[in-house]
Amino acid sequence: xxxxxxxxxxxxxxxxxxxxxGTGAAFEARYWGKDKKIVVAEKANIDRSGAxxxxxxxxxxxxxxxxxxxxxxxxxxxxxxxxxxxxxxDLLFDMARHVDSTVHQFEEWGLPLMRNPKTGxxxxxxxxxxMIHGESYKPIVAEAAKKSxxxxxxxxxxxxxxxxxxxxxxxxxxxxxxxxxxxxxxxxSKTVVVAAGGASNIFKPRSVGEGAGRVWYAPWxxxxxxxxxxxxxxxxxxMENRIVLARFKDGYGxxxxxxxxxxxxxxxxxxxxxxxKWFPALEEMVGKRYLDIEASHRTxxxxxxxxxxxxxxxxxxxxxGPIHMVTMEAFQDPHLEEIGxxxxxxxxxGQAVLWAATDVDPKYENPELTTSEPYVMGSHATxxxxxxSGPEDLSPPEYYWGYNRMTTVEGLFxxxxxxxxxxxxxxxxxxxxxxLAAKAACKYIDDGKGExxxxxxxxxxxxxxxxxxxxxxxxxYRNEITAGSVNPNYINPRQGLDRLQKLMDEYCGGVTVxxxxxxxxxxxxxxxxxxxxxxxxxxxxxNIHELLRAWExxxxxxxxxxxxxxxxxxxxxxxxxxxxxxxxxxxxxxxxHVLTVSRRDPETGEYTMEKAPCYHLVEDKPEAAAA
Amino acid sequence: xPTFVYxxxxxxxxQCVDICxxxxxxxxxxxxRAYNIEPNMCWECYSCVKACPxxxxxxxxxxxxxxxxxxxxxxxxxxKGVIAWRIIFRNGEKDMxxxxxxxxxxxxxxxxxLADAPAPSQEMRDSEYLYNEPKYLRFxxxxxxxxxxxxxxxxxxxxx
Numbered sequence: 118x119x120x121x122x123x124x125x126x127x128x129x130x131x132x133x134x135x136x137x138x139g140t141g142a143a144f145e146a147r148y149w150g151k152d153k154k155i156v157v158a159e160k161a162n163i164d165r166s167g168a169x170x171x172x173x174x175x176x177x178x179x180x181x182x183x184x185x186x187x188x189x190x191x192x193x194x195x196x197x198x199x200x201x202x203x204x205x206x207d208l209l210f211d212m213a214r215h216v217d218s219t220v221h222q223f224e225e226w227g228l229p230l231m232r233n234p235k236t237g238x239x240x241x242x243x244x245x246x247x248m249i250h251g252e253s254y255k256p257i258v259a260e261a262a263k264k265s266x267x268x269x270x271x272x273x274x275x276x277x278x279x280x281x282x283x284x285x286x287x288x289x290x291x292x293x294x295x296x297x298x299x300x301x302x303x304x305x306s307k308t309v310v311v312a313a314g315g316a317s318n319i320f321k322p323r324s325v326g327e328g329a330g331r332v333w334y335a336p337w338x339x340x341x342x343x344x345x346x347x348x349x350x351x352x353x354x355x356m357e358n359r360i361v362l363a364r365f366k367d368g369y370g371x372x373x374x375x376x377x378x379x380x381x382x383x384x385x386x387x388x389x390x391x392x393x394k395w396f397p398a399l400e401e402m403v404g405k406r407y408l409d410i411e412a413s414h415r416t417x418x419x420x421x422x423x424x425x426x427x428x429x430x431x432x433x434x435x436x437x438g439p440i441h442m443v444t445m446e447a448f449q450d451p452h453l454e455e456i457g458x459x460x461x462x463x464x465x466x467g468q469a470v471l472w473a474a475t476d477v478d479p480k481y482e483n484p485e486l487t488t489s490e491p492y493v494m495g496s497h498a499t500x501x502x503x504x505x506s507g508p509e510d511l512s513p514p515e516y517y518w519g520y521n522r523m524t525t526v527e528g529l530f531x532x533x534x535x536x537x538x539x540x541x542x543x544x545x546x547x548x549x550x551x552x553l554a555a556k557a558a559c560k561y562i563d564d565g566k567g568e569x570x571x572x573x574x575x576x577x578x579x580x581x582x583x584x585x586x587x588x589x590x591x592x593x594y595r596n597e598i599t600a601g602s603v604n605p606n607y608i609n610p611r612q613g614l615d616r617l618q619k620l621m622d623e624y625c626g627g628v629t630v631x632x633x634x635x636x637x638x639x640x641x642x643x644x645x646x647x648x649x650x651x652x653x654x655x656x657x658x659x660n661i662h663e664l665l666r667a668w669e670x671x672x673x674x675x676x677x678x679x680x681x682x683x684x685x686x687x688x689x690x691x692x693x694x695x696x697x698x699x700x701x702x703x704x705x706x707x708x709x710h711v712l713t714v715s716r717r718d719p720e721t722g723e724y725t726m727e728k729a730p731c732y733h734l735v736e737d738k739p740e741a742a743a744a
Numbered sequence: 745x746p747t748f749v750y751x752x753x754x755x756x757x758x759q760c761v762d763i764c765x766x767x768x769x770x771x772x773x774x775x776x777r778a779y780n781i782e783p784n785m786c787w788e789c790y791s792c793v794k795a796c797p798x799x800x801x802x803x804x805x806x807x808x809x810x811x812x813x814x815x816x817x818x819x820x821x822x823x824k825g826v827i828a829w830r831i832i833f834r835n836g837e838k839d840m841x842x843x844x845x846x847x848x849x850x851x852x853x854x855x856x857x858l859a860d861a862p863a864p865s866q867e868m869r870d871s872e873y874l875y876n877e878p879k880y881l882r883f884x885x886x887x888x889x890x891x892x893x894x895x896x897x898x899x900x901x902x903x904x
Contacts, residue, residue, distance in 0.1 A: 147858035148875040161765040170765040171789035182889075183882040189889045190896055197903070206898060211872075214889040218880035227825075227849030252820070252827050253846040260852045265859070272767075296767055328806035329784040330746060330766075336785045337766050367809040406902070459844055462829050466816060467746075467788035467805070469831055473814035474805040476835045510872055510890055513898050552874050560869070662781070665767060710902050733903035734896045 121300045122581065125268075128306035129153035129567075130558050132266075132551075133275045133291055133345065134160075134313030136167020137544045138533025140262035141219070141551025142310040142558075147265035149559035155266045156304060158293060160274040160665070161337060163259045167314060168335050169544055173251040174463035175242050175374060176230075177543035179220050180213055184238040189213035192245065193734055196541040199421050199498055201407050201691050201704065203355060203712060205538030206734050207507035207516050211553065212539060212546045219549045220247075228257050243377035245541070252463055258548065272296045275341070276668045277580050278309060278349040278529065283571040287527040288349065290572065292580045299661045301581050307567030308528045308558040312551055315494025315501065315534035316340030316676045318614065320359075321622035321629065322490045324367065331467050333362050333369040334492045337669075342502070342535035343493070344672025347679055350719040351524040352504040354537035354712050354729070356676075357683035359491040360499035361426050361632060361695050365442065366485040370468025372442065374460045379447040383429075383486060385437040395428035396420075402693060403704040422498040426694030429488055430631065440486045444479035454480060490628045491696065493680055495534040496547050499695075501680075502537030504714050504729070505530075508553075513732050520561050522554040525716075528567055530554040538712060587658035587667040594657065607657035610666035613649065617670070620645045621677055625684060626696035635700040639685040646678050650722075675717075678724075683713050686726040746786035746803055747793065749778045753800035760792035760801060794820040794827075822851050 130146045132139045135157050146155045159166050180187045192213040193206050224230045229250035231240035239247040263269055275293035282289075290306040317334035330336050347353060364372055375381045385391040393410070400408045403424070412418055429440055448454045457479060461469040471477075477484050495502035503524040507516045522530050532554045533547035542550060561567060587610075594606040602609055608616075621627060624642030626634040634642075653671055658664040689705040690698045711728040718725070747769070749760075754777040760769040761778060768782040769792050778801070780786060793801045805814060813834040820827045829842045858875065871888075878887045891897055 144858065145875055148861060149864065149869070151859060151863055161767065162763050165763050165789070165791040166765050170791055171787065182886065183884070188894065190894050202903070210889075210891075215874055215877070215881075217882070218874060218877050221880045221883070222876065226855045227847040227851075229845045229848050250844045250846065252844060253822075257847065257855075261855045264852075264855055264857050324806065324808055326806075326808045327746065327783045327786075328808040330786040331788065331806055335765065335789075336787055367806075455842065458831070458840065458842055462818075462827075462842060463844065466790050466803075466818075469829075470788060470803055470805045470814060470816045471810050473816055473831050473833050473838075474810035474812070476833050476837070478833070478838055508872055511898070513900070549874075556874060563869075662767060662770070706902050730900040732898040732900050734891075735899045735903060737895045737897050 122303065123300050124303045124305070125156060126305045127154055128156045128290065128304055129308065129562050130155045130555060131290060131304050131306035131309045132157045133309060133311050134341065135163045135259070135262060135269070136312060136314060136533060137169055137258065137547040138535065138551040139310070139312030140258040141548035142312055142532055142555040143262035143266045145552035146555035146559060149556050150562070153559065153562065156306070157262060157266045157269040158273045158275050158291065158302070158304060159269065159271055160296065162271045163262060163269050164256045167255065168338060169255045170335065171466060172463045173249065173254050173544055174460045175246045175248055176220055176545045177246045177373070178216055178541060178546040179239065179245065179247045180217050181238065182217055187244065190734055192541070195245065195419060197733065198419055200500060200540050201403070201421055201423065202710060203358065203691060203731065204500055204540060205507065205516065206732055207512040208505065208536065208539045210734065211508050211511055211521070212542055212549050215553065216545050216549045219552065220545050223257070226257055226261065228254060242374050246373060246377060248378065250463065254544065270302065273302050274665050274668055275345065276584050278345055279305065279572050279576065280349060281570045282573055282576065283569050286350065287570070288529040289570045292577070292584070294584055294664065296661055296665045301584065303577055305572055307562050307570060308530060310530045310532055310551065310554045310558060311342055311345050311535045312532040313341035313345060313535065314338035315342060315492065316673055317492055319493060319617060319621050319673045319677050320490040320627040321618035323487065323628055328367065331367065331369060333364060333489050334494060338494070339669035339672050340493060340676035341672045343676040343679060346503050346524060346529065346531070346535065347675045347717050348719060349526050349529060350716060351526045351529060352714050352716045353679050354502065354504040354714050355500045356493070356679040356715065357687050357713060358499050358501055358692065359493045359680060359695060360497055361491050362489040363426055363429055363486055364489055365468055366487040368465065368468030368471040369489060370461050370465045375442060375444070375457065379453050379457055381442050381444050381447050383440055384443055385432050386439050387437055391432040391437065392425060392428040395431050399424055399427060399693065402702065404706065406706070407704060423692040423694035426488055430694060434631065441483040442486050443483050445481065445483055448480035491626065491632070493676055495537055495539060496542040498540055500538045500540040502535050502539070503531045505536050515730055516732070521557040522550060523557060523561070528561060530558050587656050587664055590655060591657035591659055607655045608652055609657055610663055610670045613653060613656055613670050614673070616649055617674060617677060625681055632696045633699050634684065634696060635698055636685065639681055642681050646674070646681060649674060679715060679717070682715055682724045682726060686713050746783050746788045746806065747780045747801050748804060750800050750802070751775070751777065753798045754778055755798060757797065759795045759797060763791050763795040765789060765791060790818060793818055820846065
């Protein structure tokens with residue numbers, strides 16, 4: 118094959134994936150590494166890549182300590198409750214104590230943050246959210262990353278991490294290919310910050326045909342954060358903790374501003390409030406620790422996202438759908454009406470397209486809501502990702518091995534979706550995590566930990582062969598058939614993705630089975646995933662674009678396998694409304710108040726699972742613990 | 745199909761190809777103009793629509809749930825720092841114009857060049873501070889929160 122091999126040597130910090138996490142890492146790395154070589158590899162164009170490509174209308178993680186609003190520990194408690202206790206509180210506290218400095222810089226760079234004219238503070242949408250005009254959020258942070266980086270390689274899809282051959286379990290860079298030229302890119306680097314995305318499109322979507330693109334998380338979020346790190350043997354955590362979103366039907370337009378700022382609310386098809394009637398049984402199922410209706414009324418303690426989903430799902434199953442968002446009251450106020458539309462245009466234009474297409478004017482009609490297919494990611498109300506070290510001054514011994522946000526592979530760091538146990542980071546928190554990872558990576562280098570890395574030509578050539586195999590495979594077998602896409606020797610990436618989505622849906626708790634699974638189903642699912650893995654060795658790519666899809670699929674497959682193993686391991690239903698283990702329908706704090714940690718052996722593909730202790734912030738003085 | 749390209753307006757300049765996050769805007773080798781090669785991987789994110797210098801790209805809602813006959817058009821102006829939207833309903837009864845700022849500063853001028861910033865001291869390196877901290881945390885004398893300053897500790901097991 119006539120593709121060139123382009124080697125970029127002597128890199129200090131390589132950033133894989135330039136969304137909010139990656140731009141944060143690239144930006145900050147320059148400060149701590151004045152003379153270091155900082156390189157970014159991004160499979161699209163950094164100006165419009167990642168989950169924030171089309172913009173955001175809110176920054177969902179801002180403490181407002183400056184305005185006397187919240188402290189980091191308040192946010193930790195919020196994320197803890199929302200995730201039914203299963204979070205890394207050291208990492209959360211660390212992100213929360215830095216996130217405001219990130220947001221203040223964004224404002225200085227020109228991101229339009231709305232202000233409350235009365236108080237002068239940022240306009241709050243909710244306790245943690247502030248409102249912005251964020252259409253250009255991504256181009257603005259991209260500008261910052263570009264100023265700091267020595268070079269940004271756009272359109273380079275990173276497929277694998279390189280491993281050091283001088284020292285075991287140490288990263289040595291990454292490889293990938295350019296989706297335009299087809300050239301093979303080798304990045305030899307002392308450290309790698311994986312800031313690639315979580316995974317959409319691994320569970321069968323509700324939409325069919327064209328609408329499969331209107332997924333909640335971006336269709337280009339291919340689980341590469343997990344695919345890359347799992348492939349390198351990094352330990353992962355909380356991969357079972359997929360998320361299901363209650364959103365406007367079909368367009369998946371966001372509901373946050375509607376609930377929090379516009380004060381719209383939901384009701385069933387009969388026009389009744391429905392949530393509260395499901396709560397007594399749910400209280401029984403999860404225990405008072407996680408759902409205490411009286412306490413929630415008294416203290417405004419939030420009800421976990423998954424439990425609200427549970428009420429939604431059950432109400433619909435009881436035959437009282439559809440669930441509506443009551444917008445007709447709020448939208449009579451022209452100011453709120455405008456905000457409602459801007460909210461979509463700033464981050465989910467497709468929902469505005471849909472309402473225009475179906476003549477749904479929320480001023481005169483209450484739009485329908487739905488619950489989405491599951492997604493695997495780590496920065497919204499869910500915490501999938503790598504098992505990472507916390508910072509020195511916060512983390513207990515089990516959570517600390519020297520460098521903040523470093524995975525269990527030396528020199529390999531994570532940010533954003535890549536880091537496990539840190540939900541509710543959102544855009545600002547992901548950028549902040551990138552900054553934290555970059556500082557730690559520079560320290561790792563300054564401490565001499567990246568010295569003497571050796572990458573053999575054999576490793577580079579082996580990966581090259583592997584990367585282009587789908588194109589070779591196509592060339593060999595294509596002419597065995599007359600025309601079309603049916604071939605006994607290969608499947609194309611779309612066919613592989615369809616198979617993955619169907620089996621994840623049916624065996625791992627997708628929409629068509631009402632988010633239900635059990636041990637037997639998961640075992641079958643794992644078997645089918647293995648067969649798919651074998652067939653993925655025979656995936657065929659007709660051109661470079663299909664080669665991109667083939668590698669995205671392989672990353673999605675690795676992600677899915679981890680999700681399946683983790684779901685099997687955790688024998689309880691920790692997050693009703695995200696998924697149900699039909700054979701263990703309760704929260705089981707006695708056995709499962711722990712974080713799940715996995716490792717896939719890169720040589721054998723075998724998984725090992727373990728439990729890690731779950732630490733919580735408590736008051737230093739026991740008498741104050743009631744808070 | 746999400747995005748599509750008007751034959752008479754596209755000149756094949758490739759701006760959409762360059763910006764598309766999903767790598768689905770390509771140039772057709774026969775007509776030498778752009779088109780969406782993979783509509784079911786399109787997020788309707790409008791990145792290409794905004795980038796097109798000839799307003800040649802538009803969006804038709806996903807065929808599996810959006811009826812024909814609507815319009816959501818956009819013009820983004822980096823110089824003026826604004827974005828203008830027009831939404832027209834299928835039945836023509838609603839026709840909305842919406843304007844929003846996209847930046848408050850001249851493009852890229854207020855983002856620091858960190859290579860030129862004073863180098864951090866060893867003390868700063870050994871601390872938990874990031875660039876611009878502690879100043880940017882609160883713009884007063886407030887420092888970084890620690891477990892000690894918050895009167896907290898981490899304890900394993902179920903919390904009460």
